[in-house]
Amino acid sequence: MTRPTPIAFGGNPLDRASDRRTDAAWLAGQRAAGLCLPFWQNRPLLAGEAAAFLPWRPDWDSHLSVFLGLENGRALFAVDMPGDAEPRLGAAAFQEMRSAATVLPARDCAIAGHAKALIDWHHRHGFCANCGAATTAEDGGTRRHCARCGADHFPRVDPVVIMLPIFKGKDGGQDHCLVGRNARFAGGLHSAFAGFIEPGETMEAAVARELQEEVGITVGTVTYRASQPWPFPSSLMLGCYAQALARDFSVDGTEIAEARWMSKAEARARLAGEIGDGIQMPAPVAIAHHLIKDWAEG
Numbered sequence: 405m406t407r408p409t410p411i412a413f414g415g416n417p418l419d420r421a422s423d424r425r426t427d428a429a430w431l432a433g434q435r436a437a438g439l440c441l442p443f444w445q446n447r448p449l450l451a452g453e454a455a456a457f458l459p460w461r462p463d464w465d466s467h468l469s470v471f472l473g474l475e476n477g478r479a480l481f482a483v484d485m486p487g488d489a490e491p492r493l494g495a496a497a498f499q500e501m502r503s504a505a506t507v508l509p510a511r512d513c514a515i516a517g518h519a520k521a522l523i524d525w526h527h528r529h530g531f532c533a534n535c536g537a538a539t540t541a542e543d544g545g546t547r548r549h550c551a552r553c554g555a556d557h558f559p560r561v562d563p564v565v566i567m568l569p570i571f572k573g574k575d576g577g578q579d580h581c582l583v584g585r586n587a588r589f590a591g592g593l594h595s596a597f598a599g600f601i602e603p604g605e606t607m608e609a610a611v612a613r614e615l616q617e618e619v620g621i622t623v624g625t626v627t628y629r630a631s632q633p634w635p636f637p638s639s640l641m642l643g644c645y646a647q648a649l650a651r652d653f654s655v656d657g658t659e660i661a662e663a664r665w666m667s668k669a670e671a672r673a674r675l676a677g678e679i680g681d682g683i684q685m686p687a688p689v690a691i692a693h694h695l696i697k698d699w700a701e702g
């Protein structure tokens with residue numbers, strides 16, 4: 405197969421300068437000379453179809469800010485705007501991250517997604533998981549520290565397997581992939597299958613377990629394809645193909661409402677919007693789209 409297509413939220417170009425961000429004086433100097441992407445209620449500021457990076461303003465000093473990294477020597481930050489009323493910052497407007505991801509250039513999408521995941525983590529981790537005391541943001545927002553018990557807390561990334569089962573046609577028959585409709589989603593979206601990796605589990609074991617649970621199929625070889633940071637709130641999607649050992653399946657009815665096998669020709673036609681029967685394929689912003697597309701065109 406060809407090289408994986410660049411996927412939304414991936415390809416972050418920043419140098420995270422992890423050796424320097426522990427220096428508060430260096431960070432303060434970088435912030436004064438750098439650029440900052442404002443967020444409000446986990447929404448990035450957009451000017452048209454671009455992320456709206458602005459020079460630092462002194463009235464932001466009391467807000468939560470995070471250091472994102474260096475780009476061509478210039479520091480980029482994100483700042484979290486407080487309050488219930490949407491702040492007015494010129495002609496730019498705050499936009500929900502999922503819809504922003506469909507219009508932003510790849511570089512802006514990757515940086516905004518990085519910032520969103522980090523700010524969102526701070527919102528939900530203000531107190532020490534060890535002793536319950538309030539914690540403070542350190543190292544440009546890449547760590548929270550508890551002064552009471554001394555514990556350090558780091559931003560979490562939750563690994564999720566997302567997999568497309570493939571049944572290899574025998575005796576000249578065609579290959580097919582299995583897509584399913586999630587029971588929580590209205591409409592006709594059929595996609596790859598997904599689930600969180602549990603403690604003590606390999607990626608391959610999680611793929612096999614989830615497919616057994618959701619559609620009752622047994623898989624052989626699991627092949628890693630590509631990954632995607634997915635900042636809702638902090639997942640890392642690990643895209644895989646899974647060799648299905650039989651065509652029979654049975655949906656669990658709770659996670660997955662229905663499933664169907666698709667040939668490569670059908671998948672290509674559906675991705676091109678050529679079949680108007682209400683069954684939809686995942687959008688290009690999702691790694692599931694690329695798993696299906698790369699297989700169908702491979």
Ligand SMILES: [Zn+2]
Pocket residue numbers: 532533534535536537550551552553554555
């Ligand atoms: Zn503590």
